[in-house]
Amino acid sequence: MVKVGIVGATGYAGAELVRILFGHPKVALSVITSRQYAGVPFDQVFPAMKGVVDLTCEEFSMEEMCRRTDVVFTALPHKIPMEIVPRLVARDKRVIDLSADFRFRDVKRYEAFYQPHTAPSLSAAAVYGLPEVYGDVISQARVVGNPGCYPTSVLLPLVPLLKAGLIRSEGLVADAKSGVSGAGRSPSLGSLYCEVTESFKAYKVGGHRHNPEMDEVLSLVAGDPVHITFVPHLVPMSRGMLTTLYAVPKESVTGEEILECLKSFYAGRPFVRICPEGQVPSTGHVRGTNYCDVGIVFDADQRRLILISAIDNLVKGAAGQAVQNMNMMLGFDESAGLNAVPYPI
Numbered sequence: 001m002v003k004v005g006i007v008g009a010t011g012y013a014g015a016e017l018v019r020i021l022f023g024h025p026k027v028a029l030s031v032i033t034s035r036q037y038a039g040v041p042f043d044q045v046f047p048a049m050k051g052v053v054d055l056t057c058e059e060f061s062m063e064e065m066c067r068r069t070d071v072v073f074t075a076l077p078h079k080i081p082m083e084i085v086p087r088l089v090a091r092d093k094r095v096i097d098l099s100a101d102f103r104f105r106d107v108k109r110y111e112a113f114y115q116p117h118t119a120p121s122l123s124a125a126a127v128y129g130l131p132e133v134y135g136d137v138i139s140q141a142r143v144v145g146n147p148g149c150y151p152t153s154v155l156l157p158l159v160p161l162l163k164a165g166l167i168r169s170e171g172l173v174a175d176a177k178s179g180v181s182g183a184g185r186s187p188s189l190g191s192l193y194c195e196v197t198e199s200f201k202a203y204k205v206g207g208h209r210h211n212p213e214m215d216e217v218l219s220l221v222a223g224d225p226v227h228i229t230f231v232p233h234l235v236p237m238s239r240g241m242l243t244t245l246y247a248v249p250k251e252s253v254t255g256e257e258i259l260e261c262l263k264s265f266y267a268g269r270p271f272v273r274i275c276p277e278g279q280v281p282s283t284g285h286v287r288g289t290n291y292c293d294v295g296i297v298f299d300a301d302q303r304r305l306i307l308i309s310a311i312d313n314l315v316k317g318a319a320g321q322a323v324q325n326m327n328m329m330l331g332f333d334e335s336a337g338l339n340a341v342p343y344p345i
């Protein structure tokens with residue numbers, strides 16, 4: 001069994017990692033850390049885990065983490081991983097970081113939206129953990145920067161079409177909606193029940209930090225600078241993300257070609273499900289699973305392509321994708337531990 005540790009196991013993403021890794025056939029979860037809950041059994045922090053998870057949270061110690069693990073997930077707020085990850089790598093650990101600290105190839109882009117980077121060369125050498133696109137390099141990576149939830153929902157439908165040159169790289173629009181767990185477990189005014197229930201709003205319009213992350217990958221794939229117009233929204237549900245994308249197909253491209261391109265790009269990939277014609281995805285269909293469902297509507301008269309993706313922000317948008325990356329890094333089946341059967345309703 002491969003020994004695994006989670007730094008920041010009591011956040012929403014970290015707790016989801018615990019849930020998934022506890023059902024993983026090839027790993028033993030050895031260390032889980034939290035500052036506030038150090039010394040507290042995990043099943044007291046999350047009573048749903050009673051009788052299932054028998055681990056106790058610990059204060060983070062580099063020495064203990066390195067002694068008792070082979071692979072480490074960092075599920076911490078941005079900025080903290082860039083201090084910890086280089087020290088883990090120096091001790092030969094393989095790391096999957098769920099923050100934005102190791103997502104960018106161009107560190108200047110990161111610094112423009114976040115803060116100065118203290119490990120720029122390690123960041124440039126890290127691999128962007130979108131397994132369906134970068135699987136070949138993920139298997140060799142020491143450090144994987146796990147994508148943000150919004151970028152995952154935007155990139156999976158668009159990358160194959162841009163790669164194949166079927167859509168224009170100008171005029172791309174992403175209209176995305178997230179459940180409130182996307183904001184994390186730390187108390188904040190914007191996440192209070194009264195602030196979010198029976199309400200639906202756009203936020204950070206024109207200035208969300210996931211925009212440069214999407215732009216970087218879309219530009220690398222297209223071979224030209226690409227900027228997507230991205231508007232995030234908060235919806236009153238705990239988990240789930242639905243993204244509607246608008247793109248302009250190139251002259252003479254047909255709906256059948258679009259569908260065929262996506263189907264063949266994702267053929268044999270377990271987690272991207274292309275909806276049959278006439279069906280559109282729903283967050284309820286992917287809840288608790290690592291699936292990304294993609295629906296396609298081709299408006300031939302308007303020359304407009306509409307793509308709709310649904311993910312669970314905590315699974316394919318965070319912890320599930322991180323485990324998928326770990327599986328590829330360790331040479332396991334990419335779906336090991338990720339075979340949760342969806343709820344039918």
Ligand SMILES: NC(=O)C1=CN([C@@H]2O[C@H](COP(=O)(O)OP(=O)(O)OC[C@H]3O[C@@H](n4cnc5c(N)ncnc54)[C@H](OP(=O)(O)O)[C@@H]3O)[C@@H](O)[C@H]2O)C=CC1
Nearest residue numbers: 008010011012013034035036075076098099182184185318
């Ligand atoms: N929520 C989501 O849908 C997604 C989250 N992510 C990313 O995953 C990471 C974790 O997010 P999320 O779980 O939502 O966040 P939470 O706020 O829910 O959890 C953060 C975790 O980090 C610990 N922590 C917080 N501050 C510090 C600190 N200064 N030093 C050490 N540990 C700290 C917390 O425990 P304690 O305070 O007890 O130490 C907690 O375990 C973030 O980088 C986020 O961007 C990525 C995709 C989706």
Ligand SMILES: CC(=O)N[C@@H](CCC(=O)OP(=O)(O)O)C(=O)O
Nearest residue numbers: 100148149150178179180182183
């Ligand atoms: C609803 C909500 O607040 N969502 C978060 C995105 C969470 C996430 O995946 O982003 P990072 O990993 O880059 O933090 C936000 O908009 O900031």
